[in-house]
Amino acid sequence: MLRIVGISRSTYYYQKNYRVEEKKVSEGRPAPGYSITKNGKKVPDELINEWLLEEVAGDGYSYGYRKLTEVLRRKYKLVMNKKKVYRLCKELNILRPQREKKFKFPRKLARNRIITASNQLWEVDVKYGYITGEDRFFYILSYIDVFDRSIIDYHIGLRCTAADAAQTLQRALLKRQLFNQKEKPVIRSDNGTQFTSNTFQKNCEDFDIEHERIPPKTPNMNAHIEAFHRILEDDCLSRNEFQSYEEAYQEVTDFMKFYNERRIHSSILDLAPKEFYEKQKTESLNSKEIRV
Known part of the structure; x- marks a missing residue:
């Protein structure tokens, strides 16, 4: 019979002869009062x-x-x-209510893309500068268009929060006249606190923008903004010993204007970013697609 029903003899006799009673959960000693x-x-x-x-x-x-x-x-x-x-x-009934857990937006990893025009992919990151005269740091947050290399908008300040990143993004969309458009660029960032916060994620959702983050220790996936920060360091920050925040702000602002309007790039046909961006609107330029 055991062979027919598929039960081993040891299991049958164990259950028959050594049936284990269910454990009773101890409720502990009564409260003393x-x-x-x-x-x-x-x-x-x-x-x-x-x-x-x-x-x-x-x-x-x-x-x-x-x-x-x-x-x-x-x-x-x-x-x-x-x-x-x-x-x-x-x-x-006097326990304070527990804090509500904030909804965490799901993380979207950056994927390989082929960029063929402006406003398809923007990269964003934060750069630190030092003010010697005041012995403190300041922050530069920039959005770069991967295709035309323009710094669309930037934030300079003694702090850099998620709200600052979101406001700068909004200004960048307005500058490119994309805020009310259906097709918007993808925003790519690293895993800095400004970009992982619910505030930034919520603003991206409100702006109807796709935000993706690179995996840790892969700065090459954010190569264009990293390259710009190297240029900013070599041509501006390391050449100046700032004595005040106002001086640092003015120097960085002047450099941003120079970079966008006059500094030529070999990757965009030896044109300045602004010139390249305007020309591609009316002319068919022989520019290469970008794989990121």
């Missing part, structure tokens, strides 16, 4: 509940159970575990 002070005096839970309600109604309204535990220990000399305070607060 009191706590002890450092002097060994017993304090009933009812009194502790009154103290908790007084603390919450007073200065401790914004406290959670962990801080209320500390208050009871300091003020009333109670020897208590925070777990018990949590249980008492839960019974009294």
